[in-house]
Amino acid sequence: MIELADVHVRLGEREVLRGVTATLTERRIGVIGANGSGKSTLARLFNGLALPTSGAVTVLGHDTRRHAARIRRRVGFLFTDPDAQIVMPTVAEDVAFSLRRHKLPAEEVRARVAAVLERHGLAGHADHPAHQLSGGQKQLLALCSVLVLEPEILIMDEPTTLLDLRHSRLVAEHLRALPQQVVVVTHDLPLLADFDRVLVLDEGRVVADAPPDEAIGHYRGLMA
Numbered sequence: 001m002i003e004l005a006d007v008h009v010r011l012g013e014r015e016v017l018r019g020v021t022a023t024l025t026e027r028r029i030g031v032i033g034a035n036g037s038g039k040s041t042l043a044r045l046f047n048g049l050a051l052p053t054s055g056a057v058t059v060l061g062h063d064t065r066r067h068a069a070r071i072r073r074r075v076g077f078l079f080t081d082p083d084a085q086i087v088m089p090t091v092a093e094d095v096a097f098s099l100r101r102h103k104l105p106a107e108e109v110r111a112r113v114a115a116v117l118e119r120h121g122l123a124g125h126a127d128h129p130a131h132q133l134s135g136g137q138k139q140l141l142a143l144c145s146v147l148v149l150e151p152e153i154l155i156m157d158e159p160t161t162l163l164d165l166r167h168s169r170l171v172a173e174h175l176r177a178l179p180q181q182v183v184v185v186t187h188d189l190p191l192l193a194d195f196d197r198v199l200v201l202d203e204g205r206v207v208a209d210a211p212p213d214e215a216i217g218h219y220r221g222l223m224a
């Protein structure tokens with residue numbers, strides 16, 4: 001559950017978000033809009049990576065300004081470029097690295113890593129060098145490294161932008177199967193076809209907030 005109350009974000013000279021108010025409770029939420037309309041900034045608000053200049057963002061009952069660290073433990077964030085998120089030499093080590101703070105027994109770490117890799121089709125790659133995976137597999141690895149922490153909400157910033165059609169379909173399929181609330185910033189409109197709700201941003205404001213067809217229609221109108 002994410003709540004934004006009259007949120008403004010100023011970055012340098014620019015007011016990037018201008019009075020966004022929304023209560024996000026649906027399981028699948030998309031965010032679309034022109035380049036520079038404020039989508040990534042909005043996504044970063046959801047786990048306290050960005051903070052409002054005025055107004056408030058409440059996530060899972062906590063104000064992000066006061067409890068960013070606590071929120072980050074419960075809200076996973078997947079960046080566009082998986083290379084930015086891959087830090088260890090092998091696939092299994094990279095996923096295990098996410099769990100380091102949990103101080104779990106080695107056996108449990110191994111079991112959790114194996115389970116998440118299995119679920120996302122990477123079990124056969126556990127001992128492979130992470131940097132040798134294909135772009136789509138790297139995106140899945142980054143997803144595994146976030147999901148192994150069992151976040152209650154998952155935020156994804158353009159998860160299919162770097163992928164070919166086959167791999168973006170694969171990521172879309174995995175995304176569809178996730179049980180938690182997922183908020184996806186994207187230019188990949190087909191990805192949103194079965195989403196519950198789509199917000200359209202324009203120059204820092206939400207100009208449409210509707211089911212996918214209607215929201216995408218509005219966005220196409222803006223771009224015409």
Ligand SMILES: Nc1ncnc2c1ncn2[C@@H]1O[C@H](COP(=O)(O)OP(=O)(O)OP(=O)(O)O)[C@@H](O)[C@H]1O
Nearest residue numbers: 011012014016033034035036037038039040041042
């Ligand atoms: N640290 C910063 N300082 C100043 N301006 C910034 C900063 N970060 C982002 N901006 C500006 O804020 C605006 C919104 O950026 P944001 O990345 O949120 O847009 P976006 O909708 O995600 O764009 P895109 O589709 O291109 O990824 C842009 O004009 C950008 O230049």
